[in-house]
Amino acid sequence: MKGELQHISRHAVTVLAGQLAVMAFGTTDTIVASRYSDEAVAALSVGSAIFVSVYASLMGIFQALLPLWSEQRGAGQAQAIGHSLRQSMYLCLLACLLGMSVLLMPDALLRWTHVPEAMQLEVKRYLSVLAWGLPPALLFRIYSALNQALGHPKLVTWLQLTSLLIKIPLSIWFTFGGLGLNPMGAVGCALATLVVNYTMFGVGLWLIRTQDLYTPLALWTRMERPDIRMLARFCRLGIPAGLAILVEVTSFTLMALYVARQGSLSSASHQIAANLAAIGYMFPLSLAIAASARVSYWRGAGDEAQARQLIQQCFKLSTLMGAAVAATLLIARGLIADIYTDSNQVQALTSWLLICVAAYHLADSVQTYCIFVLRSYRVTVAPLLIYCVLLWGGGLGLGYWIAYEWQAPASWHGWQATPMPFWACSTAALFLTAAAFSTILFRVIKPAPEQA
Known part of the structure; x- marks a missing residue:
C-alpha cells in the first residue's frame, strides 16, 4: 500500500503542477x-x-472517460483504448459546435442575469475570441485524460508549464x-x-504522432464509423458527469x-476570491484524478x-490537504489581497471574502475527491441530483434571495450589498x-457480506 500511495502522490504532484500552470493563466489575466x-x-x-461554465461542463464529459481508459489499461486492452479514443472524436465535434454556439451568442444569458449594458459589449467581444x-x-x-489514464501525466504537465x-x-x-499594437483590455x-x-x-498532436508511448494503442488507423453502442456508453457515463460539473461550475460562476449588478467594486473583489478558490481546487482535483x-x-x-x-487512504489525505490550504488562505488573506490589486476598497472587501473561501475549500476538497472516485464505480446520476438541489438551490438560489429579495434590517444592508451572501450560502451548501x-x-x- 505504501508503494501505491507513493505512485498516486507522484502522479498527483505532476498533475498539480500542470493544473496550477493552467490556473496561472486565469490568475495572470x-x-x-x-x-x-x-x-x-x-x-x-x-x-x-x-x-x-461552458468549457468545464463539456470538458467533464471527456474527463469522465478517464476511468474507462484506466480500466482498459488494467485489463491489458491497449488497442481498445485507441478505438474508444477515435470514437470520442465524434462526441468532441458535437461538443465544440454546442459550446461555440453559446459563446458566440450570449445575449440572452447576459440579459437574463442583468449584466449592466455598459459591460455587455466588452464581455461579448471577450467571448467571441474565446469561442474559437x-x-x-x-x-x-482529451489528450490530457489519455495520458492520465496511461499513468504518464508528465508530458501534459511540461506542455502546460x-x-x-x-x-x-x-x-x-x-x-x-x-x-505597434493598440491596447485591447480584457x-x-x-x-x-x-x-x-x-x-x-498542436504540440500534443505532434507528440502522439512521434512518441513510442502511444504505439501500443494503434491510434493512427483508419477512422471507424460511429459506434452507436460505444457512444451511448460514453454518454451514459459522460453526460451526467458533464452536467454535474455544469451545475457545480455554474453555481460558482x-x-x-449576479454580483455584476452590484458594480465594479463587488465584481473585482469577487473575481479575485473566485480565482483563489479555483487555484485551491487544483489541489484536491489533482489527487482525485490520480486516485481515480x-x-x-x-x-x-x-x-x-x-x-x-x-480509496480510504486517499480520502484521509484529501481531507488533510484541504485543511492545510484553508488555513493558509485564512492566515494570509490580507497579504494575498494586496498582491492582486492596488485598490484599497477592493483589498478590504476581498480580505473578508477570503474567510468564506477558506471554509469553502475545505468542503470542496472532500466533495471533489468523492465525486471523481464515484465515477470509477459508474455512480454519476446521484451526484448530479445532489448538486442540483444543494448547489443551485441551497447555494446560488438562497444566496440570490438574501442578496436581492430579503428585506434585511438596516444594519445588514452593507453586508447584503456585497458578494458575501453568495459565498456564505455556497459554502454551507x-x-x-x-x-x-x-x-x-x-x-x-463496502464489500458484500461474503467478501467482508
Whole structure:
C-alpha cells in the first residue's frame, strides 16, 4: 500500500503542477486586467464565468472517460483504448459546435442575469475570441485524460508549464498594447489564451504522432464509423458527469453574473476570491484524478480489495490537504489581497471574502475527491441530483434571495450589498454536499457480506 500511495502522490504532484500552470493563466489575466482598469477586470469576471461554465461542463464529459481508459489499461486492452479514443472524436465535434454556439451568442444569458449594458459589449467581444479557442482546449483535455489514464501525466504537465511562459507576456502585451499594437483590455487576455490553446494542442498532436508511448494503442488507423453502442456508453457515463460539473461550475460562476449588478467594486473583489478558490481546487482535483485513475486500474485488473484500500487512504489525505490550504488562505488573506490589486476598497472587501473561501475549500476538497472516485464505480446520476438541489438551490438560489429579495434590517444592508451572501450560502451548501458524497462513496465500496 505504501508503494501505491507513493505512485498516486507522484502522479498527483505532476498533475498539480500542470493544473496550477493552467490556473496561472486565469490568475495572470485577473492581475493584468486589474492593473489595466476596474472595468476590464469586471468584464473579465463576467466573461470568464461564462466561458468556464461552458468549457468545464463539456470538458467533464471527456474527463469522465478517464476511468474507462484506466480500466482498459488494467485489463491489458491497449488497442481498445485507441478505438474508444477515435470514437470520442465524434462526441468532441458535437461538443465544440454546442459550446461555440453559446459563446458566440450570449445575449440572452447576459440579459437574463442583468449584466449592466455598459459591460455587455466588452464581455461579448471577450467571448467571441474565446469561442474559437474552445475546440483546441477540448481536444487537449482529451489528450490530457489519455495520458492520465496511461499513468504518464508528465508530458501534459511540461506542455502546460511551458505554455504559461507564453501566456504571461502575451496577456500583458495584448492588454496594454505596445510595439505597434493598440491596447485591447480584457479582450487581449482572451486573444492570448486563444494563441496558447492552439499551441498546446498542436504540440500534443505532434507528440502522439512521434512518441513510442502511444504505439501500443494503434491510434493512427483508419477512422471507424460511429459506434452507436460505444457512444451511448460514453454518454451514459459522460453526460451526467458533464452536467454535474455544469451545475457545480455554474453555481460558482453565476455568482459573478449576479454580483455584476452590484458594480465594479463587488465584481473585482469577487473575481479575485473566485480565482483563489479555483487555484485551491487544483489541489484536491489533482489527487482525485490520480486516485481515480489508479482505482480504476485495479478494478480493471480485478483487485477490488486494493481499490477499496486506496480509496480510504486517499480520502484521509484529501481531507488533510484541504485543511492545510484553508488555513493558509485564512492566515494570509490580507497579504494575498494586496498582491492582486492596488485598490484599497477592493483589498478590504476581498480580505473578508477570503474567510468564506477558506471554509469553502475545505468542503470542496472532500466533495471533489468523492465525486471523481464515484465515477470509477459508474455512480454519476446521484451526484448530479445532489448538486442540483444543494448547489443551485441551497447555494446560488438562497444566496440570490438574501442578496436581492430579503428585506434585511438596516444594519445588514452593507453586508447584503456585497458578494458575501453568495459565498456564505455556497459554502454551507458545499459542506452538505461533501457529507452526502462521503456517505454514498463508503456505501458503494463496502464489500458484500461474503467478501467482508
